[in-house]
Amino acid sequence: MTTPSPALRGWLDEALRRIEADVNRSADTHLLRLPIPSVPGVTLYLKDESTHPTGSLKHRLARSLFLYALCNGWVREGTTVIEASSGSTAVSEAYFAQLLDLPFVAVMPRGTSPAKIAQIEFYGGRCHMVERAADVCAEAQRLAEACNGHFMDQFTYAERATDWRGNNNITQSIFEQMAQEPHPIPDWIVCGAGTGGTSATMGRYVRYRRLPTRVCVADPEHSAFFEGFRDGNPQATVPRGSGIEGIGRPTVEPSFQPGVIDRMIRVPDVASIAAVWVLRDRLGRACGGSTGTNLVGAIDLIADMRRRGRQGSIATLICDPGDRYRGTYFNRDWLSAAGMDIGPWMERIDGFFRTGAWTGDGLATAER
Structure with missing residues (x-):
């Protein structure tokens, strides 16, 4: 076995020191509470990953x-x-x-x-x-x-690279920040899947800590993850790329771990984009399209809790800021050219916040 040279180890030590120093200069991201007037017994929390130095999860x-x-x-x-x-x-x-x-x-x-x-x-x-x-x-x-x-x-x-047992991973951070909330153990955590690493971390962590929280992956259309999960087929593919940047893949990637996911919800792209328009009005700032996918998934779960008369909490993620998408998701000319009429979905999503009315029409669900 070759022993690393002192110069190589010296460079490695300095590289690790720089990364650790960068971590020490950074604070944890905020956990925001998004009121849902129509469902007072359920609280939705948004883990705002857009405040990282590079602006995303x-x-x-x-x-x-x-x-x-x-x-x-x-x-x-x-x-x-x-x-x-x-x-x-x-x-x-x-x-x-x-x-x-x-x-x-x-x-x-x-x-x-x-x-x-x-x-x-x-x-x-x-x-x-x-x-x-x-x-x-x-x-x-x-x-x-x-x-x-x-x-x-x-x-x-x-x-593999993320320490799912702890070390300030995103799931550990959510539970620590929710410790003093009325419902500190969320019924669901909702996330998207781009690599599958975040959902794997979440699913493993709640099992390791013996928590009753379930993990739901909200997947955009034109992504192979939903089919792979639903059909138990790690070779599933779809013919085109996702329309929601950052999540969805044409193949089931190796980091995607279906065994630690409890439910998947497939969300139409037009619904994801409509959701961030509604969220901009209700949160006061714009978020990226994958946040909209998460929000639609969370709404579907909250509506189910409401139907069953269950109180509790759900946590999901703000993945990145909306200013990256001014020329696309938040541009009406771009939406028109893409053939996307977000109006009906905006009314439906905003109507849920106002009245609690919701159906799963247009969504697909698969569960373990």
Whole structure:
């Protein structure tokens, strides 16, 4: 076995110190309470991951992936780091690559929002575009081999790199922040799936802590995760990429762990986008499309609790800020060109907040 040289270990020690110092400079994200006047017995909480330094939930993942790669000896001084990402993970990884003075390349589908591309470039990263979302991983691997770099591969390593037992993972943080709330143990935690790492962390944590909380994944249309979960088929595929950036995949990724998920809800893209328009009015600021997917999933669960006369709480995530989507989800010309009429879904979602009326029409549900 080759012993690492003092110079190599010295660089690694400094890299880990820089990441730890960055963590120490950062505070935890807020847990917001969103009132639902029509359902006074159920409280909805939003874990605001948009306040991380890089503006999204993926900041936690990027930090974990870098620590994992560094401690495994995959990333060394001068290593070019390459990631396959639709945007937010790449933004966060570009941040950490810059922190460690490492070159970074993001392989992403053409059509990724310009705001995300600009952020990656702001942190010194380079964007490499492909035509089809299904090709990002293969192209990232090819580039890594060509330059003797490291393909970070969030889709494989997300569930391995995150410490699901604790160490301030997102689920532990939610439970600590809810400790003094009227219903401190949520009935459900709702999240989307891009890699599957967040849902794996949540599902494992509640089982490890022997908590009754159940985990629901809200999945956009044009994603293979729902079919894979419903049919028990890890080889499930869909023919096109997701219309909601950051979540949904055309294949079932290795980090997706269906055995720790209790329910999945498939949400139409038009409903996800309508939901963030409604949320902007009720929260006072804009959030990204994946937050809308989460919100629709949470509403469906709250409506079920209301029908059963159950009181309690549900927690979900604000994944990233809406300013990244001014030219798309919050642009009526873009919506019109995409053939999306969000009006009926906006009325339906806002109507739930006002009256509690809700049906599952347009949604698909699968449960273990």
